[in-house]
Amino acid sequence: MQALDLLTSRRSEKKLFEPAPSKDQLEKMFQAALHTPDHGKLQPYHFVVIEQDRLAYLADLLKEAVNELNLGEERLKKAESFATRAPMIIGVVAKINKDIKKVPAWEQMLTAGCATYALQLAANAQGFANVWVTGPWIDGSALRQAFGCEQHDKIVALVMIGTEEEKISRDPKVINTENIVRYL
Numbered sequence: 001m002q003a004l005d006l007l008t009s010r011r012s013e014k015k016l017f018e019p020a021p022s023k024d025q026l027e028k029m030f031q032a033a034l035h036t037p038d039h040g041k042l043q044p045y046h047f048v049v050i051e052q053d054r055l056a057y058l059a060d061l062l063k064e065a066v067n068e069l070n071l072g073e074e075r076l077k078k079a080e081s082f083a084t085r086a087p088m089i090i091g092v093v094a095k096i097n098k099d100i101k102k103v104p105a106w107e108q109m110l111t112a113g114c115a116t117y118a119l120q121l122a123a124n125a126q127g128f129a130n131v132w133v134t135g136p137w138i139d140g141s142a143l144r145q146a147f148g149c150e151q152h153d154k155i156v157a158l159v160m161i162g163t164e165e166e167k168i169s170r171d172p173k174v175i176n177t178e179n180i181v182r183y184l
C-alpha cells in the first residue's frame with residue numbers, strides 16, 4: 001500500500017480477533033516506532049507486549065486500578081471484559097526524564113505519541129487492525145508497576161491489536177481542512 005493511501009484511509013477498529021502479529025511482524029512495528037522524530041534521540045518510550053495468555057493478568061491489574069481510584073461499577077465491568085476484546089494489547093509507556101533541559105517533558109511525551117502512531121500504522125501496513133485506548137485506569141499503581149513505570153513516566157496507550165472479522169477495503173477519506181490550516 002502507498003504511504004499516503006495508508007495515512008488517509010486508516011481507521012481504528014475495536015472488534016479484534018486472532019491472529020495477532022507474530023514476533024517478526026511485531027519487530028517491524030517496533031522498528032517503525034524507533035524511526036519516529038525524537039529530539040536528542042532519547043527513545044522516551046517502552047512497549048509492554050501482552051499476549052493472549054497474559055490478558056487475564058492485565059484485566060486483574062485494571063480491576064485493581066478501578067478499585068484503587070474509585071472508578072465505579074461500570075468501569076469494573078469494562079475491566080473484566082477488556083481483556084477479551086483483542087488477542088494482543090501493547091502498552092506504551094512514555095519514559096519522561098525531567099533532567100534533560102534541552103528536551104522538555106512535553107517533547108518526550110510527543111515522541112512517545114508519535115511512536116505509538118507509528119506502531120499502529122506498521123500494524124495496519126501488515127494487515128492488522130487496532131485501536132489506541134487509554135482510560136482513567138492507566139494511573140493505577142499496580143498497572144504502573146507491572147509496566148515498569150518510574151516516577152515521572154506515564155502510560156500513554158493500550159493499543160489493542162488483532163484482525164478484523166472481515167477485511168474491509170477502505171478508500172482514502174477526504175476531510176475538510178478549512179478550519180485547521182492557516183497561512184502566516
Ligand SMILES: Cc1cc2nc3c(=O)[nH]c(=O)nc-3n(C[C@H](O)[C@H](O)[C@H](O)COP(=O)(O)O)c2cc1C
Binds near residue numbers: 010132
Ligand atoms: C491519547 C489517546 C487516547 C485515546 N483513548 C481512547 C479511549 O480510551 N477510548 C476510545 O474509545 N478511544 C480513545 N482514543 C481514540 C481512538 O484511538 C480513535 O482514534 C478514535 O476512536 C477515532 O477513530 P479513528 O482513529 O478511526 O478516527 C484515544 C486516542 C488517543 C490519541
